Structure formats: C-alpha cells, structure tokens
Amino acid sequence: DIQMTQSPSFLSASVGDRVTITCRASQSISNFLNWYRQKPGKAPKLLIYAASSLQSGVPSSFSGSGSGTDFTLTISSLQPEDFATYYCQQSYTTPRSFGQGTKLEIK
Amino acid sequence: QVQLVQSGAEVKKPGASVKVSCRASGYTFTGYYIHWVRQAPGQGLEWMGRINPNSGGTTFAQKFQGRVTMTRDTSSSTAYMELSRLRSDDTAVYYCAREVTSTARGLDVWGQGTTVTVSS
Numbered sequence: 001d002i003q004m005t006q007s008p009s010f011l012s013a014s015v016g017d018r019v020t021i022t023c024r025a026s027q028s029i030s031n032f033l034n035w036y037r038q039k040p041g042k043a044p045k046l047l048i049y050a051a052s053s054l055q056s057g058v059p060s061s062f063s064g065s066g067s068g069t070d071f072t073l074t075i076s077s078l079q080p081e082d083f084a085t086y087y088c089q090q091s092y093t094t095p096r097s098f099g100q101g102t103k104l105e106i107k
Numbered sequence: 108q109v110q111l112v113q114s115g116a117e118v119k120k121p122g123a124s125v126k127v128s129c130r131a132s133g134y135t136f137t138g139y140y141i142h143w144v145r146q147a148p149g150q151g152l153e154w155m156g157r158i159n160p161n162s163g164g165t166t167f168a169q170k171f172q173g174r175v176t177m178t179r180d181t182s183s184s185t186a187y188m189e190l191s192r193l194r195s196d197d198t199a200v201y202y203c204a205r206e207v208t209s210t211a212r213g214l215d216v217w218g219q220g221t222t223v224t225v226s227s
Contacts, residue, residue, distance in 0.1 A: 034213035043217035091211035095168040098152040
C-alpha cells in the first residue's frame, strides 16, 4: 500500500498569510494527487486534483504542485474560511490512501 | 443539482451490522465510482473501498475485507455500504463520495455523512 505523509501536522497562521503544506508519497504516484479541505462537522471538499488542477469553483488563492513523490499545496492569502484541516490523497491506485491531515489554526 | 444524500444516523450494538445508503441525483449514476470513506471522532480520513455502479465491481481496503459489502441499485441511483461484526472502534462518520470512472480526478462530490455509533 502507498503511504501518504503530510507536514506539518499543525500550522498556525494569520489572515492574509501565505502558507504551504507538504505531502510525500512512499512511492511514485506520478501526478495522481488530490487535496481536500475539511471544516469541522462537514464533509471534505476537493480543492486540487491531478496535483495542480484547480477544482471548479475553488478560489485561485489555492495552488498545487509536484509530481512523483513530493507535492505541495499553497494558499497565497489566507481567508477566515481557510482555517480548517487539509488532507492529501493519492488516486494512483487502490487503496486510495489519505495523508494524516494538517490542521491550520489562527495565530 | 449534483448531490449525494445519505441515510440517517445509526446506533448499533457490538456484533451487529449496519447498512448505509447513498442516493445520487443530478448526474449519470453509472459514470462515477462511489467511494466510502470513514472518519472516527477526532481522527483523519480512512478509505474503505469503492464500487463501480456500472458493473457492480468492488475494491476494498484490506482492513475491511470480509466485513464490508458494497452494492448498488441502478434503478434508484443508490449505493449501499454494509459493515458487519461491528466493534466500538467502528464508531465514526461514514461518507460516500463520487469519482469519475474514466480518470482519477479525486472525490468531487460528497454525501453529508452518516454517524454510526457502536455501543453496548
């Protein structure tokens, strides 16, 4: 099975800050990497698919990059609604493993 | 609009089974996998498996092999996930989500979640 490891697990930032979250796969997954945001008590929401493609309706403040085993999610200017937990997920093969999550908190 | 609507919360005793439904609307049901993902209280997302509504073919995470069944009813555009021999650590919110079958573009529509509580 492919293991997905995110860093950091916790991140404190302020509105307007630029933040980056990293996701590493235990083997190459090409660009089959997706990013989700989950707010408390809600279902996850797809932000980025295929490593760098912005899902329809998602603000352009979100961007993704990477291929192979190393990937990043960048939020260029944090908004209040962005304080949530972020997950990466590989869709290269089954089982479709998720990272452990990165909780983004207000500083 | 495109949506997945799940069945309501369940409370079960250890050893029992639970069956959660996920009704799709607003799109061609057979054109998208339905995945099941669960989240224990305060924990991360755990992928359980998926079903191809067109063929009925399933793939499960090793952890759930032998305990999980995924089925679908194309006449009502509904997918089902049944988990048997429930334990207390199966207490979680269970989500269904769709993924287009032709390309692995992520889970773009999610159900609202079904809370399953396992308690004696």
